[in-house]
Amino acid sequence: MTRFAIRSIVLSAALGLSALAAQAENPMVGGAPMFADKNIVENAVNSKDHTTLVAAVKAAGLVDTLAGAGPFTVFAPTNEAFEALPAGTVDTLLKPENKDKLVKVLTCHVVAASALSEAIGKMIKDDGGSHPVKTVGGCTLAAKMDGDKITLTDETGGTATVTIADVKQSNGVIHVIDKVLLPKA
Numbered sequence: 001m002t003r004f005a006i007r008s009i010v011l012s013a014a015l016g017l018s019a020l021a022a023q024a025e026n027p028m029v030g031g032a033p034m035f036a037d038k039n040i041v042e043n044a045v046n047s048k049d050h051t052t053l054v055a056a057v058k059a060a061g062l063v064d065t066l067a068g069a070g071p072f073t074v075f076a077p078t079n080e081a082f083e084a085l086p087a088g089t090v091d092t093l094l095k096p097e098n099k100d101k102l103v104k105v106l107t108c109h110v111v112a113a114s115a116l117s118e119a120i121g122k123m124i125k126d127d128g129g130s131h132p133v134k135t136v137g138g139c140t141l142a143a144k145m146d147g148d149k150i151t152l153t154d155e156t157g158g159t160a161t162v163t164i165a166d167v168k169q170s171n172g173v174i175h176v177i178d179k180v181l182l183p184k185a
Contacts, residue, residue: 032047034167034169043169104137109135
């Protein structure tokens with residue numbers, strides 16, 4: 001084997017390890033790797049825990065928006081979070097005649113900035129324990145700390161907990177949450 005061939009093998013192995021290390025920084029979501037060089041939609045479609053959210057984003061016509069440049073912070077409810085809504089709620093929201101309501105609910109989970117959990121935690125601390133979070137849907141969420149977890153209280157008093165934080169995307173960040181956030185009626 002030539003010196004050049006050995007160098008190529010070593011370099012290829014090093015690059016492969018670098019790619020794995022870069023991937024290791026992002027948590028898995030719904031059994032799927034999340035790639036920091038892919039956008040929110042490209043990653044979300046691979047999570048088996050977010051099939052309802054993906055279907056709702058498609059029905060609301062928000063795919064192009066969430067695949068856009070951003071930056072966005074998305075608080076992404078799991079399938080279980082949607083299942084916890086009153087019976088029939090998801091089916092009703094997915095009907096074409098309820099698209100405006102669906103858009104409102106979904107955009108109350110999106111912030112027009114990229115905010116990692118450390119930054120959110122600092123804002124909560126700086127604001128004395130509760131930080132108002134304005135969403136692109138016009139909702140205001142109250143971000144608080146519960147131990148080392150971030151919680152978000154919606155306008156109806158419902159509270160979601162961030163269960164997986166800081167899933168970096170090419171156009172922002174996703175924080176997985178355990179409840180659907182709702183706008184005031």
